[in-house]
Amino acid sequence: MLPGRARQSGWQGASLVAITYIYFLIFAQFAFLKRLASLGWADDHLKAVMAAMAIGGMLFSLLTARLNLWPSPNLRLRAGLLASGAAALLSLLQLGLVASFGVSFLIGAGLGLLTVTLVTHLRQWTGGRHALLLVGLGTGIGYFVCNLPPFFTAPPEVQTSVAGLLCFAGIGITLLPAPAKLEAAQIAQLRAPSFLRVLVCFAALVWLDSAAFFIIQGNPALKAGTWQGEVHLWANGLLHLLAALASAWLLRRRGLIFVLSAAFLMLGIACLLLLHPSRVLFASIFYPIGVSLYSVALVAYPSLLSPASSAGQRGRQAGWIYATAGWGGSAMGIGMGQNLGHVPPAFVIAAGAVVLIPGLFTALRWRARELALTALVALASFCLYRLVPSANTSAQQSQLERGRQVYISEGCIHCHSQYVRPNTADVLMWGPAETIQDVRLQKPPLIGNRRQGPDLSQVGARRSSFWLKAHFIDPAEVSGASIMPSFDFLFRDGRGDDLVAYLASLHGAGTLKRQEEEAHWHPTAAALAQASFDDGERLFRRYCATCHSAGGRTRWQAGFKRFPPDLTVGPFLHLQPSESNAERMDRLAQIAKFGIPATDMPGHEYLSDKDIASISLWLSQNIRQPIHNQ
Numbered sequence: 001m002l003p004g005r006a007r008q009s010g011w012q013g014a015s016l017v018a019i020t021y022i023y024f025l026i027f028a029q030f031a032f033l034k035r036l037a038s039l040g041w042a043d044d045h046l047k048a049v050m051a052a053m054a055i056g057g058m059l060f061s062l063l064t065a066r067l068n069l070w071p072s073p074n075l076r077l078r079a080g081l082l083a084s085g086a087a088a089l090l091s092l093l094q095l096g097l098v099a100s101f102g103v104s105f106l107i108g109a110g111l112g113l114l115t116v117t118l119v120t121h122l123r124q125w126t127g128g129r130h131a132l133l134l135v136g137l138g139t140g141i142g143y144f145v146c147n148l149p150p151f152f153t154a155p156p157e158v159q160t161s162v163a164g165l166l167c168f169a170g171i172g173i174t175l176l177p178a179p180a181k182l183e184a185a186q187i188a189q190l191r192a193p194s195f196l197r198v199l200v201c202f203a204a205l206v207w208l209d210s211a212a213f214f215i216i217q218g219n220p221a222l223k224a225g226t227w228q229g230e231v232h233l234w235a236n237g238l239l240h241l242l243a244a245l246a247s248a249w250l251l252r253r254r255g256l257i258f259v260l261s262a263a264f265l266m267l268g269i270a271c272l273l274l275l276h277p278s279r280v281l282f283a284s285i286f287y288p289i290g291v292s293l294y295s296v297a298l299v300a301y302p303s304l305l306s307p308a309s310s311a312g313q314r315g316r317q318a319g320w321i322y323a324t325a326g327w328g329g330s331a332m333g334i335g336m337g338q339n340l341g342h343v344p345p346a347f348v349i350a351a352g353a354v355v356l357i358p359g360l361f362t363a364l365r366w367r368a369r370e371l372a373l374t375a376l377v378a379l380a381s382f383c384l385y386r387l388v389p390s391a392n393t394s395a396q397q398s399q400l401e402r403g404r405q406v407y408i409s410e411g412c413i414h415c416h417s418q419y420v421r422p423n424t425a426d427v428l429m430w431g432p433a434e435t436i437q438d439v440r441l442q443k444p445p446l447i448g449n450r451r452q453g454p455d456l457s458q459v460g461a462r463r464s465s466f467w468l469k470a471h472f473i474d475p476a477e478v479s480g481a482s483i484m485p486s487f488d489f490l491f492r493d494g495r496g497d498d499l500v501a502y503l504a505s506l507h508g509a510g511t512l513k514r515q516e517e518e519a520h521w522h523p524t525a526a527a528l529a530q531a532s533f534d535d536g537e538r539l540f541r542r543y544c545a546t547c548h549s550a551g552g553r554t555r556w557q558a559g560f561k562r563f564p565p566d567l568t569v570g571p572f573l574h575l576q577p578s579e580s581n582a583e584r585m586d587r588l589a590q591i592a593k594f595g596i597p598a599t600d601m602p603g604h605e606y607l608s609d610k611d612i613a614s615i616s617l618w619l620s621q622n623i624r625q626p627i628h629n630q
Contacts, residue, residue: 010125010126010127010130010131010134011134012125012126012173012174012176013122013125013126013127013131013134013135013138014126014134014135014137014138014141015138015170015173016077016118016125016138016170016173016174017118017122017134017135017138017139017142017299018138018139018141018142018145019081019142019166019167019169019170019173020111020114020115020118020142020170021138021139021142021143021146021295022142022145022146022162022163022166023084023088023111023163023166023167024111025142025143025146026146026151026152026159026162026163027088027107027159027160027163027164028053028107028111029213030156030159031091031156031157031159031160031163032088032091032104032107032156032160033046033050034156034409035091035092035156035160036049036050036100037489037490038156038489039094039095039100039489040488040489040492041097041100045097048101049097049100049101049104050104052101052102052104052105052108053104053105053107053108054108054327054330054331055105055108056104056105056106056107056108056109056110056111056112057107057108057109057111057112057322057323057326057327058108058112058323058324058327058328059108059109059112060108060109060110060111060112060113060116061112061115061116061318061319061320061322061323061326061327062112062319062320062323063112063319064076064112064113064116064117064120064315064319065116065120065312065315065316065318065319066316067113073117073120073121073124073311074174076113076117077114077117077118077121077170077174078171078174079113080110080111080112080113080114080115080117080118081110081114081167081168081170081171081174082110082167082168082171083106083109083110083113083114084107084110084111084114084164084167085110085163085164085165085166085167085168085171086106086110086164087103087106087107087110087164088107088160088161088163088164088167089160089161089164090103090106091103091107091160092157092160092161108327112322112323115318115322115326116315116318116319116322117315118299119299119300119301119302119303119314119318120302120303120311120314120315120318121303121311122135122299122300122302122303122304123303123304125174131300131304132248132249132251132252132296132300132304133245133248133249135248135296135299135300135304136244136245136246136247136248136249136296137244137245137248138299139244139247139292139295139296139299140240140241140242140243140244140245140292140296141241143236143237143240143241143244143288143291143292143295144237144238144240144241145237146237147233147234147236147237147240148233148237149230149233149234152227152233155411155414193256193257195306195317198256198260198301198321199320199321199324199325200354201257201260201264201354201355202260202294202297202298202321202325202326202329203324203325203328203329204264204329204351204354204355205260205263205264205267205290205294205325205329205351205355206294206325206326206329206330206333207329207330207332207333207336207351208264208267208268208271208290208333208343208348208351209267209290209291209294209330209333210329210330210331210332210333210334210337211271211333211334211336211337211343212267212270212271212274212283212287212333212337212343213333213337214333214334214337214338215274215337215341215342215343216274216287218337218338218341218405222274222277222280222283223405223408225277225280225281225283225284226280226283226284226287229444232284235284236284236288239285239288239289239292240288240291240292241292243288243289243290243291243292243293244292244293244295244296246293247259247263247292247293247294247295247296247297248296248300250262250293251296251297251300251305256297256301256305259293259294259296259297260293260294260297260355261355261356262290262293263290263291263293263294263297264290264294264351264352264355264356265290266286266287266289266290266293267286267287267290267291267294268290268348268351268352269283269286270283270286270287270290271283271343271348272343272345272348273286274342274343275342275343275345298321298326301321302314302315302317302318302321303318399497399498399501399502400498400501400502400505402495402498402502403498403499403500403501403502403503404502406490406495406496406498406499406502407446407499407502407503408446410487410490410499412456413446413448414448414450414452415450415451415452415453415484416448416451416452416453416454416455416456417447417448417450417451417455417456417457418446418447418448418455418456418457418506419447419448419455419457420432420433420455420457420458421433426455428518428521428605429454429455429605429606430454430455430457430458430462430605431455431457431458431461431462431507432458452483453482453484454605454606456503456506457506458506458507459503459504459506459507460503460504460505460506460507461506461507462594462595462602462603462605463503463504463602464504464599464600464602465500465501465504466600467600467602468500468503468504469491469496469497469500471484472486472487472488472490472491472496472499472500473486473487473488473491474486474488477546478546479543480541480542480543480546487499518590518593518594519590521590521593521594522586522589522590523585523586523589523609523612523613523616524609526609526610527608527609527610527612527613528585528613530610530613531610531613531614531616531617532614532617533614533617533618533621535611535614536614536615536616536617536618536619537618539607539611539614539615539618540615540618540619543604543607543615544592544615547564547600547601548564564600564601581620584620585613585616585617585620586616588615588616588619588620589612589613589615589616592604592607592612592615592616592619593605593607593612
C-alpha cells in the first residue's frame with residue numbers, strides 16, 4: 001500500500017496544464033491584445049510590444065533548464081506562475097509605452113519559465129498512473145474553458161483577472177502533496193524519432209495553427225462561422241476536449257509521429273478550406289481537432305515520450321521546442337496570415353512533406369485495416385473540399401466589413417442593441433423595425449442582449465458620420481449624459497473610420513416613413529404644462545452647448561457641414577418671424593427631439609417629452625430676434 005502522499009490521483013498535473021493553457025489562450029492571445037488596443041498602441045508600437053513578449057518567451061524557454069537560482073522544480077514553477085499572474089494584473093493598469101514593453105516581456109518570461117519547468121518535471125505532478133491521459137485531460141479542459149461562451153465573450157478585464165487569479169491558484173496547487181513519482185518503466189517507450197525531426201514537425205504545426213488562427217480572427221465571414229455564437233463556441237470546446245483525450249490515447253497506442261501526422265492532416269485540410277468562406281463550417285471542425293491533437297503532444301513529449309534520460313536533457317529539449325517551434329513558429333504563422341491573408345496550398349504541401357514523408361516507412365508497417373481507415377478519412381476530406389461550392393465573394397474586405405468586425409471586436413454589442421422592437425416606443429425613438437427575416441440574414445445577427453446605450457440598427461439615418469466620429473473621440477462632451485468610454489485610439493490606425501462607415505450605413509428602407517412620423521409628433525399637453533425654464537437651461541448646457549455655444553464649437557468647427565449657431569445669444573436660422581410662440585416651441589421641440597436631416601444636428605430621442613418641452617421653452621424665450629432661413 002502506498003503512503004497517503006503517493007496515493008494522490010495526479011489531478012495537480014492536469015490542473016496545472018489547464019491553467020497554463022487558459023492563461024496563454026485567453027489572456028496572452030486575446031485579452032492582452034485588446035488591452036494594448038485600448039491603450040492606443042497600434043501598428044509599429046503594437047508589433048514592438050508583442051515582440052517584447054516573444055523575446056521574453058524565447059529567452060526564458062532557453063534559459064530555464066540552465067537556471068541555478070531555483071534548483072527546486074517547485075520553486076521554479078511557482079516563480080513562473082507568480083510572474084505570469086503578476087503580469088496579467090499589471091496589464092490592467094494605465095500603462096505607458098515603456099511599461100507596456102515591460103509587462104509584455106514579463107508575460108513572455110513567465111510563460112517561458114512556467115511551460116518549460118512544467119513539462120520537464122511533469123511526472124512530479126501527474127504521478128505514475130495514466131500520465132498521458134491526465135495531460136490530455138488538462139489540455140482539453142484548458143481549451144474547453146476558453147471556449148465557454150460566458151468566458152469567451154466576457155470583457156477583457158474579466159478574462160485578464162481570471163487568468164491572473166488562476167496562476168495564483170496554481171501556486172497553491174504546487175503546495176499540496178504530490179502524487180507518486182513516475183518511474184521510467186511505467187510508460188512503454190515507443191519507437192522514438194530523432195529530436196530534430198520532432199522539433200521541425202512541431203514548428204510546421206504551430207506555423208499552420210497560428211496562420212489559420214490569425215486569418216480567422218481578421219476575416220468577419222470566417223470568424224462568424226467559427227467563433228461567433230454560442231453554438232460554435234460549445235462545439236469548439238467539445239471538439240477540443242474530445243480530440244485532446246483521443247490524442248492521449250493515440251500517443252500511447254500509436255506513438256508520437258502518428259499523432260503529429262494526424263494533426264497535420266486536420267490542420268492542412270482546415271487551411272485549404274479557409275481559402276473559401278463557404279467551406280468555413282468544415283474548417284471549424286478540422287481546425288480544433290488538429291490543434292488539440294498536437295497540443296497534447298507538445299506537453300507530453302519532453303517528460304513522457306522523449307528518450308532523454310535526465311531532467312536537464314529534457315529541459316533543454318523543451319526549451320528548444322518552445323523557443324523555436326512555439327514562439328518562433330507562432331510569429332512566422334502570424335506574419336504569413338497578416339501579409340498574405342491565407343495559407344498558400346504550396347506551403348501546406350511543403351509542410352506535409354516535412355511531417356508526413358519521414359513517417360512513410362512506418363506507415364508501410366501498419367495493418368491493412370489502419371491503412372484503409374486512413375485512406376477513407378483522406379478521401380472523405382478531399383470530397384468535402386472539392387464538392388462544397390466555393391463562395392463568389394472577394395477575399396478583400398470592404399470598409400463596411402472591416403467596420404462591422406471592429407464593432408464586434410470592441411464589444412459594442414454589450415451596450416447597444418440592433419433591434420427595434422415592433423409596435424413599441426422604439427419605433428419613434430430609433431427608427432423602423434426590421435422583420436425577423438432581415439435579422440436572420442445578418443452573419444452573425446447583432447441583435448444584442450441589453451441596451452445600456454441607444455439602439456443602433458438605424459443610426460445612420462439619425463447621426464452624421466462627423467457626429468459619430470466626434471462621439472467616439474469624446475462621448476461625454478458630445479453627449480452630456482454618456483457613460484461610454486472614449487474610443488479615440490481607433491482612429492490612429494483607421495479602425496475608427498471603418499467603424500464610422502459601418503454605422504453610417506445602418507439605415508433601412510423605412511427612413512422616409514419615420515420622417516413622416518417625426519413630422520406628426522408634438523409634445524403632449526401635460527409635458528408643455530410641466531416645462532421649466534430653469535430645467536431647459538440646465539438640459540441645454542448638458543446636451544446642446546458643445547455645438548451651440550461659443551466655447552463648445554471651437555474644437556469641432558472644422559468638421560461641421562454647416563456651422564451651428566450660438567444659441568446662447570440667438571438668433572436661430574430655422575424659425576420664421578411670423579411664428580407664434582406656441583408654433584415656435586413646437587418647432588424647436590421637434591428639432592431637439594429628432595435633429596435636422598442632412599446636417600450634423602443630432603436628435604435627443606431618449607429625452608422625455610417634459611425635458612424636450614423644457615429645452616424648447618428656454619430656447620424660445622432666449623432667442624431675441626429670429627430671422628429667415630438662409
